[in-house]
Amino acid sequence: MTKNYVHATENPLTPAHEDYLKAIYLLAADGEPVSNSALAQHMGFAAASATNMVKKLAELHLVTHEPYRGVELTDMGRQVALEVLRHHRLIELFLHETLDMSWDRVHEEADKLEHVISEAMEDAMAAVLGNPTIDPHGDPIPSKEGHIDKTPGFLLTSAPIGETLRLIRVLTQDPDRLCYLGSLGLYPDTPVILRERAPFNGPLLLEVQGQPHALAFEMAEQLQVVVTEPTPA
Amino acid sequence: MTKNYVHATENPLTPAHEDYLKAIYLLAADGEPVSNSALAQHMGFAAASATNMVKKLAELHLVTHEPYRGVELTDMGRQVALEVLRHHRLIELFLHETLDMSWDRVHEEADKLEHVISEAMEDAMAAVLGNPTIDPHGDPIPSKEGHIDKTPGFLLTSAPIGETLRLIRVLTQDPDRLCYLGSLGLYPDTPVILRERAPFNGPLLLEVQGQPHALAFEMAEQLQVVVTEPTPA
DNA sequence: CATAATTTTTAGTCATGGCTAAAAATTGTA
DNA sequence: TACAATTTTTAGCCATGACTAAAAATTATG
Numbered sequence: 418m419t420k421n422y423v424h425a426t427e428n429p430l431t432p433a434h435e436d437y438l439k440a441i442y443l444l445a446a447d448g449e450p451v452s453n454s455a456l457a458q459h460m461g462f463a464a465a466s467a468t469n470m471v472k473k474l475a476e477l478h479l480v481t482h483e484p485y486r487g488v489e490l491t492d493m494g495r496q497v498a499l500e501v502l503r504h505h506r507l508i509e510l511f512l513h514e515t516l517d518m519s520w521d522r523v524h525e526e527a528d529k530l531e532h533v534i535s536e537a538m539e540d541a542m543a544a545v546l547g548n549p550t551i552d553p554h555g556d557p558i559p560s561k562e563g564h565i566d567k568t569p570g571f572l573l574t575s576a577p578i579g580e581t582l583r584l585i586r587v588l589t590q591d592p593d594r595l596c597y598l599g600s601l602g603l604y605p606d607t608p609v610i611l612r613e614r615a616p617f618n619g620p621l622l623l624e625v626q627g628q629p630h631a632l633a634f635e636m637a638e639q640l641q642v643v644v645t646e647p648t649p650a
Numbered sequence: 651m652t653k654n655y656v657h658a659t660e661n662p663l664t665p666a667h668e669d670y671l672k673a674i675y676l677l678a679a680d681g682e683p684v685s686n687s688a689l690a691q692h693m694g695f696a697a698a699s700a701t702n703m704v705k706k707l708a709e710l711h712l713v714t715h716e717p718y719r720g721v722e723l724t725d726m727g728r729q730v731a732l733e734v735l736r737h738h739r740l741i742e743l744f745l746h747e748t749l750d751m752s753w754d755r756v757h758e759e760a761d762k763l764e765h766v767i768s769e770a771m772e773d774a775m776a777a778v779l780g781n782p783t784i785d786p787h788g789d790p791i792p793s794k795e796g797h798i799d800k801t802p803g804f805l806l807t808s809a810p811i812g813e814t815l816r817l818i819r820v821l822t823q824d825p826d827r828l829c830y831l832g833s834l835g836l837y838p839d840t841p842v843i844l845r846e847r848a849p850f851n852g853p854l855l856l857e858v859q860g861q862p863h864a865l866a867f868e869m870a871e872q873l874q875v876v877v878t879e880p881t882p883a
Numbered sequence: 884c885a886t887a888a889t890t891t892t893t894a895g896t897c898a899t900g901g902c903t904a905a906a907a908a909t910t911g912t913a
Numbered sequence: 914t915a916c917a918a919t920t921t922t923t924a925g926c927c928a929t930g931a932c933t934a935a936a937a938a939t940t941a942t943g
Contacts, residue, residue: 433930453891466931468892473930485891485939515748516774526768533762541749666900686921699901701922706900718909718921890939896932906923913916 430477432532435501436460437470438479441490442498450487499559504531504539506552506559511542513553520553520604521595554595555586555605555641570643573611573621574634577644582609586641594636601630609642663710665765668734669693670703671712674721675731683720732792737764737772739785739792744775746786753786753837754828787828788819788838788874803876806844806854807867810877815842819874827869834863842875 440459444451457467475482479494490498508527512518518526534542543549543561550558550566559565568586576582584607587598602625603609613622618634673692677684690700708715712727723731741760745751751759767775776782776794783791783799792798801819809815817840820831835858836842846855851867 431929454889462930463932464891465893465933469930472892512771512774516771516778518770518774522768522770526771529766530763533766535755535759537751537755538745538749538759541745541751545749664899687919695900696902697921698903698923702900705922884943886941886943888939888941891937893936894934896934898931899929901928902926904924904926907921909918909920911916911918913914 430497433470434474434477434479435497435532437467437474438490438494438498439501439505441480441488442495442502445489450483450489452487456488496563499563499565501531502565503559503561504534506556507539507542507546507549508534509552509554510546510549510558514546519596520599521592523553524590525592551586551605553605554588554590555584568641570641573609573632573637573640573642574614576611576642578611578614580610581645582611582642583607583645584609584640584642587639588641589639594639598636598640601632602626602628603640608645663730666703667707667710667712668730668765670700670707671723671727671731672734672738674713674723675728675735678722683716683722685720689721729796732796732798734764735798736792736794737767739789740772740775740779740782741767742785742787743779743782743791747779752829753832754825756786757823758825784838786838787821787823788817801874803874806842806865806870806873806875807847809844809875811844811847813843814878815844815875816840816878817842817873817875820872821874822872827872831869831873834865835859835861836873841878 437456437460440456441451444455444459453467453471454464456471457464460467471480471482471488474480474488474494478491479497480488480490482488505527508530509520509523512523512526513520539561550560552558555568557566557568570585573582573584584603585605587595587603587605589595589598598604601623607625610624611621612624612629615621620631620633621637623630623632670689670693673689674684677688677692686700686704687697689704690697693700704713704715704721707713707721707727711724712730713721713723715721738760741763742753742756745756745759746753772794783793785791788801790799790801803818806815806817817836818838820828820836820838822828822831831837834856840858843857844854845857845862848854853864853866854870856863856865
């Protein structure tokens with residue numbers, strides 16, 4: 418009488434597995450299958466390395482892989498990816514809040530810590546932080562059950578002129594860029610007014626806390642905003 | 651004009667290297683060279699694996715290794731071991747203080763985290779904790795410069811009867827034992843009176859916060875105490 | 884539609900760091 | 914001192930997960 422191990426998904430996943438799954442999740446934001454080259458490029462590895470790992474992930478039923486077509490997460494794979502992402506973003510917020518680490522440093526740290534923290538530590542962080550739903554960059558933190566809010570809003574590059582906006586999410590994780598944005602006061606929740614948009618994808622003129630700032634188009638593409646509705650009385 | 655790389659100790663050390671160095675440091679408490687078998691046993695690996703790593707560490711000038719005699723840390727190796735130990739114990743205290751994790755859980759967590767935290771995070775933890783010098787088990791935390799206090803006191807098994815003692819250090823890291831000791835209120839800094847010592851390495855009768863407790867000899871060997879001097883007026 | 888360009892996969896290499904089994908050196912004992 | 918027991922080392926295996934180079938499949942173009 419052989420035991421049924423179909424669901425006995427004991428977790429032999431290495432950091433490498435987790436990193437690939439996370440990458441596939443992030444690249445597949447549009448729902449499309451992820452190409453091997455996109456995956457390899459995101460990971461900073463050779464294409465052959467990605468192919469190799471994708472085959473392993475497929476054997477573990479974490480992704481489906483139609484050769485030459487792309488990779489997609491299975492429900493199980495998505496679950497793992499979301500858990501890693503939860504770790505990552507919880508850690509970012511935790512480091513920012515309790516260790517006062519600046520938002521440009523927490524990503525790199527979280528990239529290493531996300532693979533080694535225990536369930537108990539995950540829960541303890543969430544509890545201390547009050548079950549937060551967004552991290553210091555405005556990225557949504559998946560719930561323990563794997564639910565994740567879709568961020569509302571649109572890119573600053575397509576925002577209306579003159580209206581009061583609220584910055585809700587910064588997409589880049591590049592430390593230098595984050596440093597720069599921070600020096601302009603451009604953190605999530607900051608009110609912003611778009612004053613001018615230069616043509617040909619030129620710089621944008623912003624007003625942040627009364628100060629005018631010119632911002633490169635490419636930088637503005639990293640900023641997600643909503644229109645602030647007039648505060649109800 | 652070739653550059654002098656003698657001190658250019660760029661850090662290609664893996665968690666495995668760090669774990670071995672830490673183990674050698676802890677096993678060599680008496681200053682004696684550490685035998686291969688002791689090292690392997692401590693690591694939970696086969697003897698051949700230890701030999702293998704010791705050879706690598708010797709090539710990196712982190713240990714000296716006289717074949718069939720044992721391993722000793724070089725100054726450089728000790729420096730690395732102390733840094734890892736600093737990470738470990740800072741993390742234990744940090745998790746205990748800021749995440750309210752019980753002292754029986756922090757060791758395992760720290761064993762993984764110690765290899766991945768950045769210098770910045772180490773410094774931030776130390777700052778938030780007020781540059782602490784002991785962890786939740788009473789183990790001394792090495793300073794950033796690699797100084798480490800020698801813990802004073804002696805084992806409870808050789809403490810005088812009837813005097814008021816203070817528990818200053820718990821040597822075991824075993825979660826179950828720590829849990830048990832915690833249930834008796836036996837945390838560092840707790841006052842304790844040794845009332846009786848049964849012969850033939852039998853149990854000890856303790857008084858902890860007014861409560862009598864019988865403690866196995868082997869458990870008492872894990873407890874380091876000092877005699878409390880009468881509080882000066 | 885055939886060929887060129889691109890992407891993906893396969894094949895095979897390498898370092899890491901475990902392992903076992905056997906050989907060698909050391910230590911203990913008769 | 915000789916031989917047995919133990920410890921250490923050597924030799925060689927294996928999985929992981931990167932790599933390069935070459936083959937195969939797909940897509941684009943003349």
